[in-house]
Amino acid sequence: MRIVTWNINSLRLRLPLLAEVIRHLAPDVICLQETKVPDPLFPEKALAELGYPYFVRKGMKGYNGVAILSRYPLVASEDTPDWCEKGDCRHVAATIATDSGPVEIHDFYVPAGGDIPDPEANPKYAHKLAFVDEVTAWFANHHKTRSVIVGDLNIAPLEHDVWSHKQLLDVVSHTPPETTRLNAWLETGFVDAMRHFVPPGEKLYTWWSYRNRDWSASNRGRRLDHVWITPDLKPSLTGMTVVREARDWASPSDHVPVVVDLAV
């Protein structure tokens, strides 16, 4: 099973780029974030024509929005909470049958958290911390097997998940309150599938800001997008690719797709 996760930053605007992703990578499952499309306007027909007639999506006007697209039938998970009671379309989950049994996939878009790393001064940062706390408590109480968590988690947890650990310790996405929380979430029962392939001492990024003249030359990236799996899936983990070249496509997203292969 090939899974792609991508913060597409507008599904409707970047449908042609999604078609390229599909043509080059032929994923079985595509998890999208920041679809920015209300459910009634979801481009269901175009996605079916691209080979993905099965989906679960949660979208709203203007912001946020997540979707899981699949070549194969899926069953939407209905037991996921409304995090922080905001109804803001940041999580969908579904189960997909494979030859070796069902796999559950969670697709998350964690709040970015604004600019000021102080929960008293910045309600967006407070929301981000509370969101991760809630999700962590939920996963701690829902023991999972054969599960995958993917998405834009908006936190770069390791020193080499950012271009400068020291310079970013005060920058939302890499502050200790965030990285500590992300690690606690991971430790509810998951393994970092990307770092299984790329050692923690090596730089690894999935996002480069739009606000940069030459993203590639400055290379001030961060690893905000993640793939986690339950340990029972670890023997099935056969590959992982960060599609860095996608950042140079015409009208790119600021995030690039991440591919993971599971022999299930």
Place this chain on the structure above:
DNA sequence: ATGGTGGAAAGTCCA
């Protein structure tokens, strides 16, 4: 220290 760019949508808000 500031501002840099991009998407949605028609104000600004969000990233």
